[in-house]
Every structure is written in C-alpha cells, then in structure tokens.
Amino acid sequence: MANILVTGGAGYIGSHTCVELLNAGHDVVVLDNLSNSSVESLNRVQELTHKSLTFVEGDIRDGKTLDQLFGLYQIDAVIHFAGLKAVGESQQIPLTYFDHNIAGSISLVQAMQRAEVFKLVFSSSATVYDEANSSPLNESMPTGMPSNNYGYTKLIVEQLLEKTSQADVRWSIALLRYFNPVGAHKSGRIGEDPQGIPNNLMPYVTQVAVGRRDKLSIYGNDYDTVDGTGVRDYIHVVDLANAHLCALNNRLEQHGCRAWNIGTGNGSSVLEVKDAFEKVNAVAVAFEFAPRREGDVATSFADNARAVAELGWKPQYQLEDMLADSWNWQKQNPIGYKS
Numbered sequence: 056m057a058n059i060l061v062t063g064g065a066g067y068i069g070s071h072t073c074v075e076l077l078n079a080g081h082d083v084v085v086l087d088n089l090s091n092s093s094v095e096s097l098n099r100v101q102e103l104t105h106k107s108l109t110f111v112e113g114d115i116r117d118g119k120t121l122d123q124l125f126g127l128y129q130i131d132a133v134i135h136f137a138g139l140k141a142v143g144e145s146q147q148i149p150l151t152y153f154d155h156n157i158a159g160s161i162s163l164v165q166a167m168q169r170a171e172v173f174k175l176v177f178s179s180s181a182t183v184y185d186e187a188n189s190s191p192l193n194e195s196m197p198t199g200m201p202s203n204n205y206g207y208t209k210l211i212v213e214q215l216l217e218k219t220s221q222a223d224v225r226w227s228i229a230l231l232r233y234f235n236p237v238g239a240h241k242s243g244r245i246g247e248d249p250q251g252i253p254n255n256l257m258p259y260v261t262q263v264a265v266g267r268r269d270k271l272s273i274y275g276n277d278y279d280t281v282d283g284t285g286v287r288d289y290i291h292v293v294d295l296a297n298a299h300l301c302a303l304n305n306r307l308e309q310h311g312c313r314a315w316n317i318g319t320g321n322g323s324s325v326l327e328v329k330d331a332f333e334k335v336n337a338v339a340v341a342f343e344f345a346p347r348r349e350g351d352v353a354t355s356f357a358d359n360a361r362a363v364a365e366l367g368w369k370p371q372y373q374l375e376d377m378l379a380d381s382w383n384w385q386k387q388n389p390i391g392y393k394s
C-alpha cells in the first residue's frame with residue numbers, strides 16, 4: 056500500500072479516484088485550491104469509504120506549499136489532476152491556462168524532484184491526437200497541434216514530461232489520454248458539478264432533464280456519422296478512476312514515460328446518447344439542432360488495446376450505466392454540492 060498525493064482531488068475525476076484509492080487501502084493526501092470544486096466532495100468521499108484522507112488547501116504553482124507537503128507526508132507517487140479544463144475559456148484567457156496547466160505542472164514536477172518522488176500519473180486527453188488521424192485512435196499515431204489552448208497545454212505537458220524522463224531514468228510517468236468521462240459513483244453522492252453553463256454534453260443533458268436548462272443544442276447534424284451528429288467515446292468515471300490505480304501499479308514497477316488511451320473503444324453519437332438517456336431514465340430531454348461548434352471533429356474513439364494489455368485494465372460499464380449513474384447523481388443533487 057502506498058501514500059498517494061492527488062492534486063485536484065476534490066474535482067470530478069479526482070474525487071472518484073480518491074474513493075477507489077481508499078477502497079484499495081492506499082493513504083491519500085489531496086492538494087486542491089478549490090477553484091473549481093468544494094470540500095464537500097471530499098467529505099462525501101470519506102463518508103462513502105469510511106476512511107479518512109488528508110486535505111491540503113493550496114495551489115500546485117506554490118513551491119513552498121509543495122515542499123511543506125512533501126516534507127510532512129512520505130509520498131510514494133503523485134496522481135496529477137489539478138488544472139483548468141474549459142476549452143472555450145482557454146481561448147479567452149490563454150495565459151491563465153498556461154500558468155495553471157503548464158507552469159503548475161512544472162512547479163509540481165520540480166517539487167517532486169526536490170523530494171525525490173519520481174512516480175507520476177498525469178491526466179492527459181485524447182485531444183492531443185492530430186485531427187488527421189482517423190478513429191480508432193491508438194497511441195502510436197502522431198499527436199498534432201490541438202485546435203484550442205486547453206488541448207495545447209496537455210500536449211506541452213506530455214512533451215515536457217517525456218523529456219524530463221529521458222533526462223533522468225529515475226522517473227516513471229504515465230500519460231493517461233482520457234476520452235469523454237461521464238457518469239458518477241453508484242451512490243449518487245459524488246459526481247460532476249460544473250460551475251455555470253456546462254461545456255460538455257452529459258452535464259448539459261442532465262441539467263435539461265432536471266429542469267435547470269430549457270433544451271439541449273445539438274451542435275451539427277450534418278457530420279459524416281451514423282446520424283449526422285458527433286461521435287465520441289464515453290467512459291464511466293469509475294472505470295477511468297480505476298485506470299489510475301492500474302497505471303500506478305504499472306509505474307511503481309516500470310521506469311520511463313508511456314501513454315495509454317483510456318476509453319471503451321466504442322463510439323456513440325449525440326443523438327444516440329440523448330435517446331438512450333431518455334429510454335434508460337424515462338425522462339424527456341428537449342433539444343434543437345444548432346450549427347457545428349468550432350473545433351469539433353466528427354468522430355473520436357479509442358483503440359484501448361494497449362491499456363488492456365499493459366495495465367490489466369478493462370472498462371466494466373456500458374453506456375446505459377453511465378447515463379443511469381449521471382442521472383442518479385443529478386436527481387439527488389439538482390444544484391450540485393450546494394444542495
């Protein structure tokens with residue numbers, strides 16, 4: 056059992072990963088500045104697992120906080136979720152994104168080096184792949200220049216981690232390229248709680264269903280896909296959380312830097328998701344077709360064979376589970392953690 060630092064652990068994916076880490080018997084220290092989350096998620100993580108974790112409120116860009124943290128707790132490995140993730144916002148305030156996501160990651164890695172902690176799992180994204188690749192996307196395909204600044208920060212951090220590991224063989228780094236995380240813990244006690252108008256499909260759908268928004272705008276119905284709407288690889292957040300535990304085990308044994316896709320390998324269109332959501336949950340989702348959203352691709356789904364073979368990871372949940380669990384969370388928490 057290990058002592059794991061989870062940066063951004065109060066957030067959507069981080070909180071679900073904390074549950075799985077605690078359930079597996081690990082000790083957990085969370086560092087989060089709460090800029091996009093609340094401590095209530097961590098209270099609920101502890102309530103669900105009947106275990107306690109250590110919470111440090113602070114910023115990954117603050118080297119002193121990091122040094123104190125590494126000095127106080129005997130950290131064995133770091134799972135690094137902290138960062139900003141709104142694609143549209145990243146176009147308006149690029150420097151803020153570069154600061155949190157790139158400078159923040161450098162600050163963390165420097166502190167890890169000072170503390171001689173060399174095991175790291177990083178939240179990357181399928182957005183790093185070159186748009187010219189066709190799905191299923193595999194890890195040997197070239198990365199490209201992402202169409203937005205958020206994606207750019209993920210690509211840069213992947214590259215700087217790769218170069219860091221090449222320069223010092225003590226590093227052991229996992230780059231997990233997430234596809235589209237959705238769903239929530241079965242209990243409905245923790246889930247995705249976006250501030251303001253959701254950017255992503257699933258929280259928008261659940262907020263329409265619960266009456267917080269009028270209707271879903273489906274961005275484009277003239278793509279070259281099964282029904283003209285965009286196709287994505289939705290992955291249950293609990294499967295995604297477990298991928299971090301598998302990656303951690305792999306990195307505790309192996310050196311170097313390696314990327315893995317974390318997706319189911321199945322693509323679903325926006326209309327398929329909306330229709331299945333209505334059917335599984337017996338609730339209506341009003342919608343309209345709207346113009347394509349800038350920067351969107353028609354189709355993106357994973358080849359997950361490398362993760363399955365090398366990490367011993369396998370997704371357990373189907374789309375129907377994801378939709379039922381997203382709705383269960385939203386119904387129980389109509390205004391998120393504030394309710």
Ligand code: NAD
Pocket residue numbers: 062063064065066067068069086087088089090091092113114115116135136137138139140155159178179180181233234235236
């Ligand atoms: P989230 O916003 O719910 O969680 C991120 C957490 O990091 C939040 O709790 C926030 O308060 C914290 N944070 C932000 N900046 C910080 C800083 N400078 N110092 C300390 N804490 C900071 O987001 P999430 O959906 O859980 O995403 C987690 C990670 O996964 C992010 O790096 C994101 O870019 C990446 N990712 C997410 C998706 C997705 O669709 N959700 C897809 C691919 C990759």
Ligand code: WQD
Pocket residue numbers: 140142180181182206234235236254255256257259271272273274275284285286287325348351
């Ligand atoms: C999915 C599909 C939309 C909202 C983004 C980031 C990526 C990663 C995950 C996170 C697309 C359509 C959406 C809506 C719609 N980032 N859609 N109406 O764009 O695949 O990926 O989130 O940290 O980097 O780019 O996910 O959920 O926004 O969209 O029709 O109101 O749903 O056009 O086809 P995307 P998404």
